[in-house]
Amino acid sequence: MPRPLRVAVVGSGPSGIYATDALVGQDAIPVQVDVIDRLPVPFGLVRYGVAPDHLSIRSVRDTLDKVLDKPGVRFLGNVNVGSDVSMADLHDCYDAVIFTYGASRDRRLGIPGEELAGSVAATDLVAWYCGHPDADRALFESLLPTATGVVVIGIGNVAVDVTRVLAKTVGELDHTDMPQYVFDTLARSQITDIHVLGRRGPAQAAFTTKELRELGELADADVIVRAADLELDAGSAELAASDRAVGRNVEVMREWSRREPAGKGRRIHLHFFARPHELVGGEHVERVVVERTRLTEEGSAVGTGEFFEIPANVVVRSVGYRGTALDEVPFDEARNVIPHVDGRVQSGGASVPGEYVAGWIKRGPTGIIGTNKKDAVATVGSLLADAADGSLPKPARAGGIDDLLAERGIQVVSTAGWRSIDAAERALGATRGRDRTTIHDTSDLLAASNPG
Numbered sequence: 001m002p003r004p005l006r007v008a009v010v011g012s013g014p015s016g017i018y019a020t021d022a023l024v025g026q027d028a029i030p031v032q033v034d035v036i037d038r039l040p041v042p043f044g045l046v047r048y049g050v051a052p053d054h055l056s057i058r059s060v061r062d063t064l065d066k067v068l069d070k071p072g073v074r075f076l077g078n079v080n081v082g083s084d085v086s087m088a089d090l091h092d093c094y095d096a097v098i099f100t101y102g103a104s105r106d107r108r109l110g111i112p113g114e115e116l117a118g119s120v121a122a123t124d125l126v127a128w129y130c131g132h133p134d135a136d137r138a139l140f141e142s143l144l145p146t147a148t149g150v151v152v153i154g155i156g157n158v159a160v161d162v163t164r165v166l167a168k169t170v171g172e173l174d175h176t177d178m179p180q181y182v183f184d185t186l187a188r189s190q191i192t193d194i195h196v197l198g199r200r201g202p203a204q205a206a207f208t209t210k211e212l213r214e215l216g217e218l219a220d221a222d223v224i225v226r227a228a229d230l231e232l233d234a235g236s237a238e239l240a241a242s243d244r245a246v247g248r249n250v251e252v253m254r255e256w257s258r259r260e261p262a263g264k265g266r267r268i269h270l271h272f273f274a275r276p277h278e279l280v281g282g283e284h285v286e287r288v289v290v291e292r293t294r295l296t297e298e299g300s301a302v303g304t305g306e307f308f309e310i311p312a313n314v315v316v317r318s319v320g321y322r323g324t325a326l327d328e329v330p331f332d333e334a335r336n337v338i339p340h341v342d343g344r345v346q347s348g349g350a351s352v353p354g355e356y357v358a359g360w361i362k363r364g365p366t367g368i369i370g371t372n373k374k375d376a377v378a379t380v381g382s383l384l385a386d387a388a389d390g391s392l393p394k395p396a397r398a399g400g401i402d403d404l405l406a407e408r409g410i411q412v413v414s415t416a417g418w419r420s421i422d423a424a425e426r427a428l429g430a431t432r433g434r435d436r437t438t439i440h441d442t443s444d445l446l447a448a449s450n451p452g
């Protein structure tokens with residue numbers, strides 16, 4: 001009997017796990033999959049990106065987790081492709097590699113003052129409140145308790161997430177798995193005003209209605225939106241009429257614009273046709289200069305030359321995620337993705353034998369979690385077709401990757417190790433009446449993975 005095909009999946013977020021599921025869920029070609037992650041824990045942005053208070057979206061974890069238990073699947077956490085193992089090592093050990101490591105960095109605004117203290121990327125703030133091991137705790141724990149005014153730049157779902165988390169009372173977050181230091185920091189928050197800036201209009205907003213609505217349902221925050229910002233030009237009115245999601249967003253905000261603020265402790269101000277021009281301050285950001293915009297016929301924003309200012313101690317840049325290159329792997333610097341045709345990685349106009357890509361690092365940071373399933377299945381289809389016609393390169397090492405990792409002294413977290421971390425997080429949560437509390441520190445995660 002021929003040996004099973006050996007595939008390495010690099011990145012254990014939704015696209016990696018969906019690709020794994022598609023590989024072991026077919027029976028034409030027997031496959032063994034190693035899901036490799038640089039972190040000791042799986043699930044990528046489902047663990048470190050989905051807002052902690054979005055419990056139903058976070059519960060996708062349970063579905064993903066079941067895949068790790070399927071025959072032929074192993075989790076290899078705490079293994080960094082690039083430093084612990086090279087691409088040459090992966091090609092030596094596997095018939096094929098699928099890159100599913102996502103897009104974890106922030107996009108830049110390119111405006112003066114962006115580098116001032118107090119100007120932070122939403123990706124970093126989200127990583128902090130989700131308990132990511134690489135988060136800069138000292139930064140957020142000094143920044144947030146002293147801030148009163150926050151400007152959030154961008155009107156996508158991530159902007160809505162950070163606005164909601166900062167605007168909620170600690171009581172509203174108490175059921176979440178955020179690390180205790182996040183609760184303690186947010187409990188000291190003195191934030192009174194959060195200004196959310198959209199450079200285009202309400203009909204062009206990237207957030208979804210369900211997420212938007214939640215802003216209007218908070219215990220101690222009023223939402224303020226100017227009726228004038230909700231007047232639609234002909235193109236936007238057409239969009240609101242033809243696209244139900246857009247129409248619903250506008251409807252929700254119109255209702256808010258008619259509300260009398262209830263005098264709650266915090267205010268969320270939604271601004272449209274408002275693009276950041278400059279962040280101003282000494283060492284630390286003090287205010288944001290904003291230029292009013294109008295829409296062109298094509299629906300993009302152009303400046304009107306009219307400016308206003310918003311005081312802010314913290315500016316959260318939430319203008320999208322960005323993929324980064326992996327050593328020795330082709331990368332499209334303009335689009336921040338790995339170039340591909342049908343999921344086959346491309347270099348110099350040809351497919352790189354045995355290399356595939358799926359998820360955000362394939363198509364950019366868009367779509368909901370489920371979008372990655374279809375995407376991963378399509379990539380796996382290409383891989384299996386190449387396996388069937390014999391065009392995959394043959395791996396040189398018979399022993400696979402285990403010997404190599406052992407030789408290099410890498411403390412690999414297996415599926416069993418992850419189960420131990422999972423149990424430790426549930427036990428930690430139970431001490432405070434919560435389902436789970438995220439363990440954030442790498443050495444604590446490694447210790448929990450090996451409790452013996």
Ligand code: NAP
Pocket residue numbers: 050054057108109153154155156157158159161198199200204205206207208211275276318319320321365366367368
């Ligand atoms: P996004 O949806 O792409 O939104 C980015 C926002 O930043 C847009 O409003 C964009 O405005 C704005 N922007 C970009 N460049 C700008 C600039 N230079 N100046 C001012 N504004 C700028 O990105 P995201 O919010 O990071 O979300 C990423 C993906 O994750 C999305 O697909 C999102 O739906 C998904 N997600 C989903 C959930 C959920 O389902 N609950 C939660 C979080 C994230 P323009 O439109 O004018 O470019």
